[in-house]
Amino acid sequence: MQIAILLYDGFTALDAVGPYEVLSRLPGAEVRFVAVEPGPKTTETHMLSLVADHAIEDVPSPEILLVPGGFGTRRLLGDEQVLGWIRRAHETSQWTTSVCTGSLLLGAAGVLNGLRATSHWVSPERLREFGAEPTLERVVEQGKVVTAAGVSSGIDMALVLVSRIAGDQVAQAIQLSIEYDPQPPFDAGSPAKAPKEIVELVRILAEQAEEAELAQPAEPGR
Amino acid sequence: MQIAILLYDGFTALDAVGPYEVLSRLPGAEVRFVAVEPGPKTTETHMLSLVADHAIEDVPSPEILLVPGGFGTRRLLGDEQVLGWIRRAHETSQWTTSVCTGSLLLGAAGVLNGLRATSHWVSPERLREFGAEPTLERVVEQGKVVTAAGVSSGIDMALVLVSRIAGDQVAQAIQLSIEYDPQPPFDAGSPAKAPKEIVELVRILAEQAEEAELAQPAEPGR
Numbered sequence: 532m533q534i535a536i537l538l539y540d541g542f543t544a545l546d547a548v549g550p551y552e553v554l555s556r557l558p559g560a561e562v563r564f565v566a567v568e569p570g571p572k573t574t575e576t577h578m579l580s581l582v583a584d585h586a587i588e589d590v591p592s593p594e595i596l597l598v599p600g601g602f603g604t605r606r607l608l609g610d611e612q613v614l615g616w617i618r619r620a621h622e623t624s625q626w627t628t629s630v631c632t633g634s635l636l637l638g639a640a641g642v643l644n645g646l647r648a649t650s651h652w653v654s655p656e657r658l659r660e661f662g663a664e665p666t667l668e669r670v671v672e673q674g675k676v677v678t679a680a681g682v683s684s685g686i687d688m689a690l691v692l693v694s695r696i697a698g699d700q701v702a703q704a705i706q707l708s709i710e711y712d713p714q715p716p717f718d719a720g721s722p723a724k725a726p727k728e729i730v731e732l733v734r735i736l737a738e739q740a741e742e743a744e745l746a747q748p749a750e751p752g753r
Numbered sequence: 754m755q756i757a758i759l760l761y762d763g764f765t766a767l768d769a770v771g772p773y774e775v776l777s778r779l780p781g782a783e784v785r786f787v788a789v790e791p792g793p794k795t796t797e798t799h800m801l802s803l804v805a806d807h808a809i810e811d812v813p814s815p816e817i818l819l820v821p822g823g824f825g826t827r828r829l830l831g832d833e834q835v836l837g838w839i840r841r842a843h844e845t846s847q848w849t850t851s852v853c854t855g856s857l858l859l860g861a862a863g864v865l866n867g868l869r870a871t872s873h874w875v876s877p878e879r880l881r882e883f884g885a886e887p888t889l890e891r892v893v894e895q896g897k898v899v900t901a902a903g904v905s906s907g908i909d910m911a912l913v914l915v916s917r918i919a920g921d922q923v924a925q926a927i928q929l930s931i932e933y934d935p936q937p938p939f940d941a942g943s944p945a946k947a948p949k950e951i952v953e954l955v956r957i958l959a960e961q962a963e964e965a966e967l968a969q970p971a972e973p974g975r
Contacts, residue, residue, distance in 0.1 A: 545774035545931060548801075552767035552904065555798045562800040571793070571804050576777045578784040579770075582793050582802040631932075652932060669936045681932025682774065683908065691938050700951060703941035707955045709767065710853075710874060710903025712942030713935035714891045716913050719925035720934030729922060733929050 532696070534562045535593035535620065537636075538572040538583040539613070541603020541744060545682050546630040547581065550597055553689035556705045557697060565590045567612055575601045575744055587616040592623045595692070599685070600631025600651060602744035607636055614640040626692060628677045630685035637678070638663055646673040651681040652722050653737045667721075683720075686711060754918070756784045757815035757842065759855075760794040760805040761835070763825020763966060767904050768852040769803065772819055775911035778927045779919060787812045789834055797823045797966055809838045814845045817914070821907070822853025822873060824966035829858055836862040848914060850899045852907035859900070860885055868895040873903035874944050875959045889943075905942075908933060 534554050536547050547564075555562045566572055566583030573580045598617065607613045617640035621627045629637045634650045637643050638661025648663040648671055649655065655665035669680045670688045679688035690711070694702035719725035725733075756776050758769050769786075777784045788794055788805035795802045820839065829835045839862035843849045851859045856872045859865050860883025870885040870893055871877065877887035891902045892910045901910035912933070916924035941947035947955075 543774070544770045548766045548770040551801060552765070555800055562798070564801060576784070578777055579773060579786060580804040580806070582804065584802070669932075669934065681930075683931045683933040683935070686905065687936050687938065694938060699939065700948075703939045703947055704951050704955050704958075706937060706939055706941045707944070707947045707951060708903075708959065709905045710891075710942055711905040711935075711937055712891065712946065713905070713933075713937065714909050715928060715933055715935065716909065716916060717921065717925045717928055719928045720932055722929065724934065725925055725929045726922075729926050729929060733926050736926075737930065 532557060532559050532561065532595065533590070533593045534560055534595040534597065535565050535590045536562060536597045536599065537587070537613070538564050538566045538581055539603050539607060540573050541575045541606065542572065542599050542601035543631060543682055544574045544579055544581065546599030546601065546633060546685055547597075549683060549686040550630060550689035552709055553686060553693060553705055554595065556708060557693055557701070563590050563593070575603060587613070591616070591619060593620060594624060595626045596620045596624045596628065598629040598633035598636050600629070600633040600635070600682070602741050604632045604635050605741070605745055608639045617642065624675065626675050626677060628679070628688065628692065630679045630688065631681045634658060634663075634678045635661075637676070642676060643678075646676055647671055648673070648676075648678040649680045650678070653734055754779060754781050754783065754817065755812070755815045756782055756817040756819065757787050757812045758784060758819045758821065759809070759835075760786050760788045760803055761825050761829060762795050763797045763828065764794060764821050764823035765853060765904055766796045766801055766803065768821030768823065768855065768907055769819075771905060771907040772852060772911035774931055775908060775915060775927055776817065778930060779915055779923070785812050785815070797825060809835070813838070813841060815842060816846060817848045818842045818846045818850065820851040820855035820858050822851070822855040822857070822904070824963050826854045826857050827963070827967055830861045839864065846897065848897050848899060850901070850910065850914065852901045852910065853903045856880060856885075856900045857883075859898070864898060865900075868898055869893050870895070870898075870900040871902045872900070875956055
């Protein structure tokens with residue numbers, strides 16, 4: 532089963548690597564990290580690069596398409612090369628998926644029109660401009676289109692996908708192999724649970740960080 | 754605060770990227786991915802490479818040292834260049850940490866002698882040969898030495914570290930920013946919780962996968 536994960540400068544590493552760690556363990560999985568131009572793609576922190584080994588044009592019809600989020604999505608919202616690839620891959624995919632603000636790219640490609648969809652909790656409303664109905668659920672299944680909420684939610688989404696594709700036992704085996712028995716030291720992982728002042732702080736910091744990222748010129752090779 | 758994350762061929766991506774995603778958001782964090790020879794390092798699935806931008810010799814005294822696991826650890830257990838770097842970095846570090854079988858490298862470097870430590874649940878007993886007392890707890894703090902269990906546990910460990918370094922509010926803010934409100938579709942993430950037949954299956958598959966990995970010759974550049 533061919534799985535394409537889109538990379539671009541300014542993506543969030545865990546958005547991509549969480550689902551990769553689950554989906555790569557699916558029997559017969561062939562994960563391909565793809566980009567407009569192959570090569571190292573740098574995360575939004577500029578402290579880590581993952582390598583896209585393949586060009587998007589060389590992976591036109593993956594069975595699973597996964598679009599991670601990150602501030603860099605905003606630079607791609609009008610990029611017809613990327614959006615066209617998503618649109619065409621979606622025509623033949625078995626699953627079209629996103630993590631975090633990756634759903635903005637699915638939306639811009641027209642995939643979410645009329646569907647419920649999720650994104651990072653800071654900015655779900657942006658999905659409306661693409662005809663989607665925003666929700667803050669962690670994993671949203673709409674037929675073959677599956678969107679996940681912020682960053683770490685891609686792990687949960689990928690386990691749901693595996694259970695749909697290969698059954699509950701395979702999903703449980705993969706959960707066990709990555710020892711995904713979460714024990715966060717706090718119960719502050721959603722805006723409904725975190726202290727109110729922390730929710731406001733994170734919202735402000737996220738908006739500032741996005742502005743700082745977008746103030747930088749687009750890098751060559753996307 | 755300088756944070757060094759060791760990369761090598763045959764590491765597990767989420768072991769490194771889970772903690773990176775948390776620790777890189779610590780105010781003032783400077784995360785450096787390091788390797789014996791800088792360049793792309795390939796995960797144990799051979800489907801993804803992360804770039805080590807720095808040589809270990811150029812990052813001799815990070816405040817936080819983090820060693821991820823993966824089958825490739827086994828090839829490094831006698832590698833004095835790597836073990837010596839860990840040993841010397843540990844002398845001046847504020848925190849010396851590992852995820853999954855990364856604890857085997859801390860052990861081989863002599864860091865775990867006399868300490869309780871954890872690893873992936875398939876093989877905790879291997880820690881005994883390094884004088885450590887194995888446990889299956891998810892995050893084990895022994896002074897400045899902190900070990901985490903399999904793969905995904907590095908996220909929990911990193912949040913614990915942030916709370917120690919910068920306080921509970923910063924840790925909660927980071928947890929919220931990565932929306933770490935885990936909702937796995939199954940409760941099968943530890944050998945105590947998963948169905949017994951799945952525990953045995955994963956154990957056998959892990960042993961087979963390790964043998965297959967180690968049957969391959971070591972790659973140049975580690």
